[in-house]
Amino acid sequence: MKVTRADVARLAGVSSATVSNVLNENNKVKEETAVRVRAAIKELDYRPDMIARSMVMKKTMQIGIVLENISNPFFGDIVRGFESAANEKGYFVNICTGFNKLDDYFDNFIIRRLDGVFVTAIPYKFKIDKLYHLVDKGIKVIVSGNVGADFRKVSSIENNHIEAMHIAMQYLYDLGHRDIAYLSGLGRNLPYDLRSIGYREMVEKLNLPCKDSLLFDGKFPYSTDMMDGFHYANELLDSGRKFTAVICVNDLMALGAMKALKARGLRIPEDVSVMGFDGISYGQYWEPTLTSMSMDKIQFGKKAFELLYTNMSRGSTGYFQNDLELVEGQSTAKCR
Amino acid sequence: MKVTRADVARLAGVSSATVSNVLNENNKVKEETAVRVRAAIKELDYRPDMIARSMVMKKTMQIGIVLENISNPFFGDIVRGFESAANEKGYFVNICTGFNKLDDYFDNFIIRRLDGVFVTAIPYKFKIDKLYHLVDKGIKVIVSGNVGADFRKVSSIENNHIEAMHIAMQYLYDLGHRDIAYLSGLGRNLPYDLRSIGYREMVEKLNLPCKDSLLFDGKFPYSTDMMDGFHYANELLDSGRKFTAVICVNDLMALGAMKALKARGLRIPEDVSVMGFDGISYGQYWEPTLTSMSMDKIQFGKKAFELLYTNMSRGSTGYFQNDLELVEGQSTAKCR
DNA sequence: GTGAAAGCGCTAACAT
DNA sequence: ATGTTAGCGCTTTCAC
Numbered sequence: 131m132k133v134t135r136a137d138v139a140r141l142a143g144v145s146s147a148t149v150s151n152v153l154n155e156n157n158k159v160k161e162e163t164a165v166r167v168r169a170a171i172k173e174l175d176y177r178p179d180m181i182a183r184s185m186v187m188k189k190t191m192q193i194g195i196v197l198e199n200i201s202n203p204f205f206g207d208i209v210r211g212f213e214s215a216a217n218e219k220g221y222f223v224n225i226c227t228g229f230n231k232l233d234d235y236f237d238n239f240i241i242r243r244l245d246g247v248f249v250t251a252i253p254y255k256f257k258i259d260k261l262y263h264l265v266d267k268g269i270k271v272i273v274s275g276n277v278g279a280d281f282r283k284v285s286s287i288e289n290n291h292i293e294a295m296h297i298a299m300q301y302l303y304d305l306g307h308r309d310i311a312y313l314s315g316l317g318r319n320l321p322y323d324l325r326s327i328g329y330r331e332m333v334e335k336l337n338l339p340c341k342d343s344l345l346f347d348g349k350f351p352y353s354t355d356m357m358d359g360f361h362y363a364n365e366l367l368d369s370g371r372k373f374t375a376v377i378c379v380n381d382l383m384a385l386g387a388m389k390a391l392k393a394r395g396l397r398i399p400e401d402v403s404v405m406g407f408d409g410i411s412y413g414q415y416w417e418p419t420l421t422s423m424s425m426d427k428i429q430f431g432k433k434a435f436e437l438l439y440t441n442m443s444r445g446s447t448g449y450f451q452n453d454l455e456l457v458e459g460q461s462t463a464k465c466r
Numbered sequence: 467m468k469v470t471r472a473d474v475a476r477l478a479g480v481s482s483a484t485v486s487n488v489l490n491e492n493n494k495v496k497e498e499t500a501v502r503v504r505a506a507i508k509e510l511d512y513r514p515d516m517i518a519r520s521m522v523m524k525k526t527m528q529i530g531i532v533l534e535n536i537s538n539p540f541f542g543d544i545v546r547g548f549e550s551a552a553n554e555k556g557y558f559v560n561i562c563t564g565f566n567k568l569d570d571y572f573d574n575f576i577i578r579r580l581d582g583v584f585v586t587a588i589p590y591k592f593k594i595d596k597l598y599h600l601v602d603k604g605i606k607v608i609v610s611g612n613v614g615a616d617f618r619k620v621s622s623i624e625n626n627h628i629e630a631m632h633i634a635m636q637y638l639y640d641l642g643h644r645d646i647a648y649l650s651g652l653g654r655n656l657p658y659d660l661r662s663i664g665y666r667e668m669v670e671k672l673n674l675p676c677k678d679s680l681l682f683d684g685k686f687p688y689s690t691d692m693m694d695g696f697h698y699a700n701e702l703l704d705s706g707r708k709f710t711a712v713i714c715v716n717d718l719m720a721l722g723a724m725k726a727l728k729a730r731g732l733r734i735p736e737d738v739s740v741m742g743f744d745g746i747s748y749g750q751y752w753e754p755t756l757t758s759m760s761m762d763k764i765q766f767g768k769k770a771f772e773l774l775y776t777n778m779s780r781g782s783t784g785y786f787q788n789d790l791e792l793v794e795g796q797s798t799a800k801c802r
Numbered sequence: 803g804t805g806a807a808a809g810c811g812c813t814a815a816c817a818t
Numbered sequence: 819a820t821g822t823t824a825g826c827g828c829t830t831t832c833a834c
Contacts, residue, residue, distance in 0.1 A: 134811055145821045150813065160819060180577045181520050182811035185826045190517065192578075200561075201542030209536060209563070217564075222574055225536075225561035227545070228553075238558055241516045242528075356751045389751045415692045415725045417753055470827055481805045486829060496803060518827035521810050 133176045142170035153178060184243065192222045193438065194239050195248040198255060199355065200227040202382055204408040204427060205250065211431025212248060219439060221245070232256040240267050246438045250274040252352060253322055270441040272434055277322045285437045285447040287430070291407070294423040294454035295328025298377055298405055299336065301456055306465035307375040307403060309340050313362040313387060315354035315379040317347035325379055325407070344373055354379050359386025367394055374402055374465045381406035381413045381422050388416065388461065399463035409457055418460035425454045469512045478506035489514060520579065528558050529774065530575050530583040534591060535691065536563040538718055540744040540763060541586065547767025548584060555775060557581070568592040576603050582774045586610040588688060589658055606777040608770055613658045621773045621783040623766070627743070630759040630790035631664025634713055634741055635672065637792055642801035643711040643739060645676050649698040649723060651690035651715040653683030661715055661743070680709055690715050695722025703730055710738055710801045717742035717749045717758050724752065724797065735799035745793055754796035761790045 139146040144163060151158045152167040159167070170176070184190040193216055197205045213223045224244070226235045232255045239247055240263075247269055249261065253276045264271055265283045272285040279286055302310050316323035318330070330342055346362050348354070359378055366373065367390065376391070378384035384406030388398055396402050398418055406413065409424020430452055437448045475482040480499060487494045488503040495503070506512075520526040529552055533541045549559045560580070562571045568591045575583055576599075583605055585597065589612040600607055601619045608621040615622055638646050652659035654666070666678055682698050684690070695714055702709065703726065712727070714720035720742030724734055732738050734754055742749065745760020766788055773784045 132811085136811080146811090147813080147822080148820055151820085154813085158819070163820080177573075177577050179579065179811055181517060181526065181579050182826090183813075184517050185521055185811075185828095186813050188826080199542075200536060200545060201539035203537035206535075206537030213563070217570070222560070222578065223562075224558070225563070226559075227549070227561070234553070237513075241513050242558065243515065243517050356748055360751060385748075386751050389753065392753060412692055412721075412748075415696060415722050417725065417728060468827085472827080482828080483806080483830080484804060487804085490829085494803070499803080515827055518810090519829075521812095521827075522829050524810080 132179075133174045135176075135178070137174055138167065138170045138176050141174065142167045188243075189245055190243050191220055192224060192242070192244050193246045193248065194224040194226055194235065194244050196226045196232055196235055196251055196256075198227065198232075198251045200225070202355070202380070203410045203412060204380065204382075207410075207427035208250065208431040208434070211428035212435045213431070215432040215435035219435075233260050236260045236264055239264060239269055244269055246270040246272070246442050248272050248274070248434055248438055249276070250434075252276075252316065252320070253278065254320065254352065270438060270445075272438040272441065274434065275322060277324065281447055281449055283447065285441045285449065287434045287437055287450045287452065289425065289430075289452045289454060291324035291454070292328035292331070294407065295325045295377075296332055297454070297456055298407075298423055299329065299332035302375045302377070302403060302405070302462065303332075303336050305375075305403065305462065308338055308465070309344065309371075309373040310338065310375045310377060311340075311344040311346065311366050311371075311373040313346050313359065313366065313376060313378045313383060315348040315358055315362065315383055316352050317349075318342075318345060319347065320352070325377075329377070340371070340373075343371060348379075354383050356382045356386035356389075359383030359388075360390045361386075363387035363390035367391070375404070375462070376402060377405045379407060381408045381410045381420055384420055384422070384461075385412065385416055388420075398461050400466070403462035403465070405462055407454065409454075413459060416461075421459040421462040422457055423454040424457040425452060468515075469510045471512075471514070473510055474503065474506045474512050477510065478503045524579075525581055526579050527556055528560060528578070528580045530560045530562055530571065530580050532562045532568055532571055532583065532585045532587055532592075534563065534568075534587045536561070538691070538716070539746045539748060540716065540718075543746075543763035544586065544767040544770070547764035548771045549767070551768040551771035555771075569596050572596045572600055575600060575605055580605055582606040582608070582778050584608050584610070584770055584774055585612070586770075588612075588652065588656070589614065590656065590688065606774060606781075608774040608777065610770065611658060613660065617783055617785055619783065621777045621785065623770045623773055623786045623788065625761065625766075625788045625790060627660035627790070628664035628667070630743065631661045631713075632668055633790070633792055634743075634759055635665065635668035638711045638713070638739060638741070638798065639668075639672050641711075641739065641798065644674055644801070645680065645707075645709040646674065646711045646713060647676075647680040647682065647702050647707075647709040649682050649695065649702065649712060649714045649719060651684040651694055651698065651719055652688050653685075654678075654681060655683065656688070661713075665713070676707075676709075679707060684715075690719050692718050692722035692725075695719030695724075696726045697722075699723035699726035703727070711741070711798070712738060713741045715743060717744045717746045717756060720756055720758070720797075721749065721752055724756075734797050736802070739798035739801070741798060743790065745790075749795060752797075757795040757798040758793055759790040760793040761788060
């Protein structure tokens, strides 16, 4: 049988309300009685039931975090930062990772009355209306990767990928590269593909001869894993277009791309320079080590929770923009 | 205001019990009334509240999955398989990943009344008593990686890592290797380090000259990530001991180890053969591709859920042993 | 076939 | 300072 508050109350010779007051530490209870109650709690190994509590409090102290690829260590780190910050505030985190059916989670969030949700996934994976619907149902939301969101409804934390791409391009340009390919994985047709925007801005600004012939769009379902990098690099190679540097949408793709380039006998960085985004640690164990636009992912996760927490407790949405930093590896070098 | 069953009942001109009967499809309701009820549900955009339902049903339809390193794609795949199987049965999965404080989750599982838990983590990360305590509280448990568990209390799904290690050793032996190092990450002092057991059995059986001088134990907190492989490989190199092959506890460590070996000018596989366990896809993008004792991780996750499901619905624990298969890459070759 | 009512374990007025 | 009680939204007998 389940031990309830009533059992504790009976054993301690008090009412269940008194037990509540002891547990919720609003020191309304005389120390003498509190001691008796605590003893009873211990004796019965009683634990308050969160379900019943959620029922009346209208708070579940549960947060969902939705992401596409749990195996990408980039997200792994973000999750860690987010979760540890959430745990500190007493929240329990649901990690939801479904490669394609993210929408289904949203319905679940509603019927399970989550307090908040952190969605870090590219927007085509879900319907934005579904997201707003969460908000209508009283669930606070923070998004990342979704530039088009209505900031009055949801909080937002974004990486400044446009600026980061500018830095990357300028860096390669300064090394003498002119034929810089970009393997997007996403695509210029997707409005939230900020790196593509930054890329094209720099092609323009630096007056690169390739125009946008070296921008390789991704294809549905816009997967950006290692194997995709391998695939898109081969596409680049097969195109026969001239290039001396390759930027990839993320490190995972960059690592896969390097594999493809090497397989065709190209040396990195002697023949071709390669860069990624994210700064995942695996990049440092590759051969050669990967140059990347890097960031503090744990911190990013923490910050995301903070914004969500503010939203949950004060009801106000917020916005944060995160800057990336160039970390040089051995995968880039002067253009010969 | 929240839409409740009562609202629907009122609009449809029936009682809330009838609404329940419609929703739970126990066709006790005349089709004519059911139609009216469904119309009311749609009109009000009503959704049953899982919290209230959990309250009375004493089932939350929530399952926790506890793992140590979310970023290891090995676990990522297992989670995917597990989660998709769980979702099909209507369960919502909580992924819990904390590098060290796994115990805390267990308390949470109790007060949140999860129906079941899948723990795939090495046992020293949590107290086994805490695990049994879950069972006492009515939460069904399946473990993986914990050979010592009481099978009457918890279900279990294990990889046959002893056998797999035998296969790996025999394979290297047949290639002519005699000085085969094993970077355990865990350690022979940990009873659940099955690979170490298998290793020592084969050293004995094949009468390898190295005895166990080439078995490198891990150190607390027994992390087995890429950087650990790098670290332990350096330890091996620094020991000055002769070796022609290296087996690592998992692929991630093997990839890190390759980095260290190459950094000292050793060629793989010409100078040294390297093998891992798990068969993660990243291994196929490395240079050279990794030979590994591989397995179907998605299937493993599915199977884990099935066992848990049986446990939850019929109350009977179960056991499954999974076999690994040698997948050759370019990281192993004949010993010169 | 449908409705009334009790109860799941808790919190939060409101009484005492 | 402590107890009583009315819900929270649902399921489930048990009547009708």
